[in-house]
Amino acid sequence: MADLDRVTVVLDALAESRHGLTITELSARTGLPRSTVHRVLQTLERVLYVVRSPDPGQAGYQLGPGLLKFGMNTHLRLLAANRPDLVALAREVRERVELAIFSGREVVVVDQIASPARLRGVTQVGRSFSLHASCIGKALLARLPEHRVRELLPPRLARFTEATVTDRAVLLAELDHVRESGIALDREEHDAGISAVATSFVGPTGALQAIAVVMPSQVFTRKLPDAVRGLRSLNPAVQPGGFGS
Template sequence: MSVLHRATLILDALAESRRPLTVSELATRTGLARSSAHRVLQSLEEERLVVRSPETVGYVLGPGLLKFGMGSHLRLLAANRSHLAVLAREVNENVDLAVFSGREVVVVDQIASPARLRGVTKVGQSFSLHGSCIGKALLAQLPDARVRELLEGPLRAFTPATITDVDRLVAQVDEVRRTGVAVDREEHDRGIAAVATAYLGPTGALQAVSVVMASHLLAEKWDLAVGSLARLPGATVDVAAARAQRALAGAR
């Protein structure tokens, strides 16, 4: 295993953790020997890619990563902006662009329709993987074993419609793989629905794009939203299969 691979394992583990991790915890999570994990951490710390937590024992991601993240973020936005704008005009609803952020998904860009919802989502806002269509769309790009790993632990119910049973979620993710479309019908916020798809974007990043609307408009806008998402470069939406999923989602 190369030094770069070991460093990547460490950084991924820290990114997915909700708290600082000790050397022993990182060794356990990555499968590295404790001595190897410690050597990699020392090198990463020298470059400020990781830092010791000021609040408790353990390591967290460091400011040295910003120089990589900022450039990548700007390329991601530039590569997708025009496509998001076209989609927003077609559906006349808010359109969000999102990517993985550890065990969550974060909105990195948005085209807001002037006549539609305001304040439901915003750039920089994080959502759970299980309680959002952008999260489930991204999970559908991963193998089941990884999906179950990311869904470990108690899952929060944001509304009565939130699915918190892992087996049900895995089955739903499998359906998303078949159709290319994920649905959120008031699973995160009452009165709000969304339809999303995920794919490898023009920068090589795994990304999700969603159309967000008032839930009472889901039936009316379903075909338009799905058809517009299907036209995104790189998207693999099975429009015919998604029509059947519409009924399963309750969009009648």
């Protein structure tokens, strides 16, 4: 494994953790020897890409402020490149439109255009969703090979509503359909009363992203064809009529 690959897997492990990780924990998560992890951390610590946890009760390392310059620049480029398309889609379908990307083992909403008809949305920018219980998560997962999907999914899929798919085999079969149709559905799988449809593609900045049209469940069936047509204007891989009933 090249030095850059070692750095990447260590940073990925820290990004996916909700707390600081010790050298032993990082070694276990990455499969790298403790000596290699220690050497990588020393290099990253010198440029503040990682820092030691400031919490006295939590030993270990976490991502540092040195990464902010990359994250902020990438975030601004992502928003600027996609904002015109999001605005146009929201106006066309008159429902909320969201932009999302992978964030470790979750998916996070990074931008949102409120519905012109409803004026305000219920999702906060920065809110994260489980990959299996959202159309944005499923749309992104469907772009990955199955072995990577299995790595990202937890052993037990959490239930958020009565409609949440918690059977891994059922979810994997659904992802096959998403790959064929180019779109993923969420019929109240994460939030009661809210349904959505999403597609994913490599966006103008070169990043894999998902765009979703989100609306109240009572209008979802009626407005789904319009939403799919709007998404197809952004992603030609979307198959019209491939969303089922």
